[in-house]
Amino acid sequence: MRVTLKEITKRFGMTVALEGISLEITEGELMALVGPSGCGKTTILRLIAGFETPDSGDILFDGQSVLGVLPERRGVGLVFQNYALFPHMNVFQNVAYGLKFARSSGNVRDRVRALLELVGLEGLEQRMPSELSAGQQQRVALARALAPNPKILLLDEPLSALDAKLRERLRIEIKKIQKALKITTLYVTHDQEEALAVADRVAVMSIAHIEQIGTPQEVYHTPATEFVARFIGRGNLLTGRVAQRDGESVVLAVGESAIRAHAAHEIEIGRLVTVLMRPERIRLNQPAENILLGKITEVEFAGDTLWVHVEAAGNTLIVKANALDSSLHEGDVVQLGFAASDLYILPSDRRSPPTPSPEL
Amino acid sequence: MGSARRHRTVRSVRRSRRKGPHPALQARCAWASPALAGEGVRSRRSLGGEGFLLPFPLLFLIIFFYAPIANLLREGLTKDGAFSLEFVRKILADDYFQHVILFTLWQALLSTLASIILGLPLAYILTRYDFPLKRAVRALTIVPFVLPAITVALGFALLFGRNGYLNQFLMKLFGLSEPPLPIMYSLTGIVLAHAFYNAPIITRTVHAAWERLDPRYEESARTLGASRFYVFKDITLPMILPGLLSGAALVFIFCFLSFPIVLSVGGGRFSTIEVEIYTRVVTRLDPEFINYKLGAALALIGLMLSLGMTYLYLRLQGSFARQAEHVRPRSTIPLFVGVRDLLRPAKILLWLYVLVSVLLFVGPVLAIVIDSFWEDAPGGGRWTLRWYSYIFTPDYEALLGDSPLQAILNSLGFGLGATMIAVPLGLIFAYMIARLRWAGRRLFDTLLMAPLATSSIVLAFALLRAFNAPPFKLAGTATAVIIAHAVIIFPFVVRALVPVLENLDMKIVEMARSLGASRWRALREIELPLVAGGLIAGAVFAFALSLGEMSATLMLARPGLNTMPVAIYRFLSQHSLGAPSAMSTVMIAVSALAFILLERWGERIFKHF
Numbered sequence: 002m003r004v005t006l007k008e009i010t011k012r013f014g015m016t017v018a019l020e021g022i023s024l025e026i027t028e029g030e031l032m033a034l035v036g037p038s039g040c041g042k043t044t045i046l047r048l049i050a051g052f053e054t055p056d057s058g059d060i061l062f063d064g065q066s067v068l069g070v071l072p073e074r075r076g077v078g079l080v081f082q083n084y085a086l087f088p089h090m091n092v093f094q095n096v097a098y099g100l101k102f103a104r105s106s107g108n109v110r111d112r113v114r115a116l117l118e119l120v121g122l123e124g125l126e127q128r129m130p131s132e133l134s135a136g137q138q139q140r141v142a143l144a145r146a147l148a149p150n151p152k153i154l155l156l157d158e159p160l161s162a163l164d165a166k167l168r169e170r171l172r173i174e175i176k177k178i179q180k181a182l183k184i185t186t187l188y189v190t191h192d193q194e195e196a197l198a199v200a201d202r203v204a205v206m207s208i209a210h211i212e213q214i215g216t217p218q219e220v221y222h223t224p225a226t227e228f229v230a231r232f233i234g235r236g237n238l239l240t241g242r243v244a245q246r247d248g249e250s251v252v253l254a255v256g257e258s259a260i261r262a263h264a265a266h267e268i269e270i271g272r273l274v275t276v277l278m279r280p281e282r283i284r285l286n287q288p289a290e291n292i293l294l295g296k297i298t299e300v301e302f303a304g305d306t307l308w309v310h311v312e313a314a315g316n317t318l319i320v321k322a323n324a325l326d327s328s329l330h331e332g333d334v335v336q337l338g339f340a341a342s343d344l345y346i347l348p349s350d351r352r353s354p355p356t357p358s359p360e361l
Numbered sequence: 362m363g364s365a366r367r368h369r370t371v372r373s374v375r376r377s378r379r380k381g382p383h384p385a386l387q388a389r390c391a392w393a394s395p396a397l398a399g400e401g402v403r404s405r406r407s408l409g410g411e412g413f414l415l416p417f418p419l420l421f422l423i424i425f426f427y428a429p430i431a432n433l434l435r436e437g438l439t440k441d442g443a444f445s446l447e448f449v450r451k452i453l454a455d456d457y458f459q460h461v462i463l464f465t466l467w468q469a470l471l472s473t474l475a476s477i478i479l480g481l482p483l484a485y486i487l488t489r490y491d492f493p494l495k496r497a498v499r500a501l502t503i504v505p506f507v508l509p510a511i512t513v514a515l516g517f518a519l520l521f522g523r524n525g526y527l528n529q530f531l532m533k534l535f536g537l538s539e540p541p542l543p544i545m546y547s548l549t550g551i552v553l554a555h556a557f558y559n560a561p562i563i564t565r566t567v568h569a570a571w572e573r574l575d576p577r578y579e580e581s582a583r584t585l586g587a588s589r590f591y592v593f594k595d596i597t598l599p600m601i602l603p604g605l606l607s608g609a610a611l612v613f614i615f616c617f618l619s620f621p622i623v624l625s626v627g628g629g630r631f632s633t634i635e636v637e638i639y640t641r642v643v644t645r646l647d648p649e650f651i652n653y654k655l656g657a658a659l660a661l662i663g664l665m666l667s668l669g670m671t672y673l674y675l676r677l678q679g680s681f682a683r684q685a686e687h688v689r690p691r692s693t694i695p696l697f698v699g700v701r702d703l704l705r706p707a708k709i710l711l712w713l714y715v716l717v718s719v720l721l722f723v724g725p726v727l728a729i730v731i732d733s734f735w736e737d738a739p740g741g742g743r744w745t746l747r748w749y750s751y752i753f754t755p756d757y758e759a760l761l762g763d764s765p766l767q768a769i770l771n772s773l774g775f776g777l778g779a780t781m782i783a784v785p786l787g788l789i790f791a792y793m794i795a796r797l798r799w800a801g802r803r804l805f806d807t808l809l810m811a812p813l814a815t816s817s818i819v820l821a822f823a824l825l826r827a828f829n830a831p832p833f834k835l836a837g838t839a840t841a842v843i844i845a846h847a848v849i850i851f852p853f854v855v856r857a858l859v860p861v862l863e864n865l866d867m868k869i870v871e872m873a874r875s876l877g878a879s880r881w882r883a884l885r886e887i888e889l890p891l892v893a894g895g896l897i898a899g900a901v902f903a904f905a906l907s908l909g910e911m912s913a914t915l916m917l918a919r920p921g922l923n924t925m926p927v928a929i930y931r932f933l934s935q936h937s938l939g940a941p942s943a944m945s946t947v948m949i950a951v952s953a954l955a956f957i958l959l960e961r962w963g964e965r966i967f968k969h970f
Contacts, residue, residue, distance in 0.1 A: 050584055072583040079584040085577040089599045098595070102586030149586055 002152035009058035029183040033196035036206030078146030082158035086130035093126035099149035116144040256315035262344040280321040282343035289338025418786040429827035437657030448658035465633040469616040472555030480563030492696035502561035509909025514625035516725025546628035559612040570604025610674035620912040634663040671814040733942035748943035762920030768928040776907040779846035787854030795862035821916035861895030905955040
């Protein structure tokens with residue numbers, strides 16, 4: 002089923018929760034909705050589920066407006082962050098609860114068993130929710146949501162209550178199940194890494210707005226806005242003035258250095274632009290199209306990676322280096338090398354000049 | 362964190378399936394409302410230097426509660442010094458006593474049902490709707506804790522009596538020659554007065570349970586296809602039911618032990634276990650009760666029943682306390698949307714409920730205040746202050762064997778005395794409960810259970826027996842009354858102070874000590890300032906309870922030891938209404954003052970009620 006949100010606006014009292022949100026989730030697609038907490042992600046989910054009504058705009062399932070359709074008639078499966086398993090019912094009763102109201106016939110017992118098998122919890126039918134680990138509870142919640150064969154699955158921070166290792170395993174499982182059932186899914190999360198890993202497409206939200214919708218690669222490599230560039234992944238944002246232009250190739254003045262970059266969009270000479278440089282694109286002490294000289298201010302050891310902080314061109318840049326590289330020390334002078342194609346100039350028309358943030 | 366937490370969940374709950382909730386959890390939730398479980402993980406430690414204070418409240422309880430009660434029970438269970446069930450058997454085999462015991466249970470059951478019927482809609486309205494003064498209405502549900510029961514009885518007499526305002530009004534309205542509503546001196550009257558007193562408890566517990574119910578449970582059910590009706594039946598109701606049941610159990614216990622209302626509203630026509638003991642010992646001087654044997658046996662039976670119910674209540678509380686977590690606040694909708702909405706059938710039902718509630722809850726109090734300024738005179742009546750001047754003059758009143766003013770002074774004096782005993786001792790006791798680990802905490806909670814389940818009448822009966830001979834000849838002295846009050850209010854003070862102390866994070870104290878403060882300095886400079894407000898609220902609560910206490914006082918009272926409630930009862934039983942109205946108005950004013958002082962801390966100190 003295809004889910005379409007058209008120009009949705011929603012206010013709670015004086016606060017605008019959503020403003021002019023448009024979004025389409027295609028049949029069988031897993032879309033991740035990612036953004037900082039309080040940006041309105043959950044409100045979108047609740048609108049689709051039917052617990053909130055938009056102040057304006059429309060919500061369509063397969064082109065049919067569902068405004069005014071009660072939550073229990075929308076055919077939407079829902080998994081909450083706290084799972085909301087009914088504490089007074091055992092696993093079987095929880096999963097079977099939705100089957101009570103489903104028109105479809107068939108043996109309830111078989112259906113529950115099949116679902117528990119799907120999520121890997123065979124044999125736990127008689128357990129109470131409180132006797133399950135958090136990971137098991139999450140799986141029961143998923144099985145329960147899928148039981149009545151919903152056409153749309155809504156996941157509200159489904160993994161946020163779990164520890165990191167389990168989270169990584171479960172997100173792969175969720176994706177597998179989603180693909181097997183080909184169910185249209187909206188996956189709400191505040192964790193950008195999770196969103197990139199799990200989704201077919203990602204919608205990035207800032208407060209009340211959608212900043213960009215695209216594949217994980219698109220939002221990572223070609224962020225539409227500075228917000229997206231900062232929110233997704235680690236990155237260096239530099240501000241430079243366009244000094245020369247030759248077709249797609251431009252030269253930017255960044256601090257006292259000149260950097261060659263590709264411009265995908267029209268930019269006139271003399272204009273201030275923001276450039277995204279991902280840490281893994283920079284090579285240390287190797288020949289390259291662009292070379293910046295810098296001084297190491299900090300070396301952060303993260304197991305498989307070294308995060309090297311380098312002061313260069315008036316900014317503190319983060320560089321991802323091989324963890325085995327033992328030649329990098331605080332205070333060393335290094336060469337940062339990168340190609341013009343390693344840089345991405347953000348479309349700057351709708352943004353004011355960025356404030357440099359060394360935190361990224 | 363994930364796996365540790367998981368393990369804890371799995372372990373603790375397995376235990377709870379096998380044999381009910383964690384025993385310690387149950388015990389500590391005694392008389393408690395639900396919101397406790399979340400605090401189970403707060404840092405606790407064993408006692409340090411403060412442990413030497415422990416003997417004081419323990420000795421107090423043993424000397425003035427456990428020993429006298431044990432002594433009384435011994436009387437009921439022995440004959441000529443040997444163990445014998447003769448007296449217990451005699452009570453149980455006697456038609457009349459059987460009737461008394463069954464009536465005690467029956468009126469408690471009816472009163473509990475009436476409290477539920479009256480209290481439940483308000484819990485729903487408070488949870489679901491927004492309306493002006495909602496906060497005030499919610500706060501007013503603590504009023505029964507500070508309003509003396511005897512004033513309720515008086516209010517009922519004034520409003521619902523044969524010559525009461527309601528009957529007079531109806532007679533005038535319909536031109537009747539007989540009062541149409543025989544509520545006073547009937548079972549209906551007792552049940553309604555109990556409902557007045559206890560419906561707010563139902564409202565409080567159910568509202569608390571409902572508000573803590575995460576709306577996501579209901580939302581999950583709806584996306585699974587359940588309509589509003591099924592969501593309520595399958596999800597909401599089962600999940601708030603433990604709250605309702607534990608509130609109902611508490612109300613049942615209160616009604617089972619109720620004395621002033623049964624005595625005054627029942628007008629001597631109805632006898633419960635408490636009323637029976639009182640009338641036989643004090644008014645009829647029945648030798649079989651005066652010599653304690655049969656009376657002690659009846660007290661024993663009553664005590665066993667109320668202890669059993671208290672235990673049941675604790676179990677309910679335990680199962681209830683399990684589910685506490687991060688709860689998304691519920692959204693509410695306005696109650697008043699427009700004039701047309703007010704005429705919908707559902708809203709008309711609501712108006713009916715509001716009307717009944719106002720009549721039942723506001724009516725009696727209003728009747729007392731009006732009556733205290735009113736004097737019947739031939740050919741009508743007039744406003745007057747003479748009742749007030751009467752109660753404040755030190756003239757001898759034969760009905761009391763003393764002056765009304767003395768009763769007022771006694772009330773204040775006894776209240777202060779009892780508060781000064783119960784609050785420091787209760788603070789130490791509450792501190793032990795709040796700070797000790799499971800086993801110790803369980804012990805202290807259990808120690809508190811019996812005083813809570815014992816009626817004031819039985820306690821006074823036991824004190825009379827224990828202290829009527831040298832070296833401790835206290836019977837008939839003010840000291841006896843003060844001690845009885847202190848014992849009666851002690852468990853309530855503890856229950857009120859535990860949440861106050863529990864709210865204090867021990868880490869703060871540990872922080873102060875790691876910064877160099879000594880244990881005593883940390884106590885003085887960190888803990889005491891943080892709990893000062895709750896402590897004052899606890900003291901106000903204690904004083905209000907002592908002020909309203911009538912049962913034990915009536916048992917122990919001698920001329921010169923009357924208190925305001927006792928005086929009101931004596932006036933009321935002679936159908937003299939002006940003076941007790943004035944005195945009740947004074948008490949209502951004091952209660953209102955207590956209410957205002959408690960309101961800020963009410964949410965906390967009444968958490969366990």
